[in-house]
Amino acid sequence: MARSTRRRFLQTAAVAAALPVADALAVQAGDPPSADQSLLAIVRQRFKFLTEDQLKAVQRGLQSGLAVGGILNRTRLGPLDEPATVFVSDVAE
Numbered sequence: 001m002a003r004s005t006r007r008r009f010l011q012t013a014a015v016a017a018a019l020p021v022a023d024a025l026a027v028q029a030g031d032p033p034s035a036d037q038s039l040l041a042i043v044r045q046r047f048k049f050l051t052e053d054q055l056k057a058v059q060r061g062l063q064s065g066l067a068v069g070g071i072l073n074r075t076r077l078g079p080l081d082e083p084a085t086v087f088v089s090d091v092a093e
Contacts (some may be wrong), residue, residue: 017042036062 033041039062044055 036066 036059040055040059043058
């Protein structure tokens with residue numbers, strides 16, 4: 001079993017929060033919504049005061065963020081690509 005991390009926890013929490021919204025959209029449309037549609041539905045529910053122009057800007061940001069995330073996901077790092085970590089303790093003797 002993989003070790004739990006904060007990132008994995010937050011991803012799971014975001015997916016769990018989006019499930020009711022995604023289910024409602026799927027029932028209405030008949031097909032599963034994309035990730036940016038699901039996230040935009042969450043933004044619409046949370047920030048009801050946003051205008052349509054602001055929501056369009058949010059949608060563009062979500063789409064570009066998901067596109068960049070896809071590019072980063074396809075990039076593979078080897079063991080030697082990790083940053084070198086050097087630990088030095090300042091213990092008074």
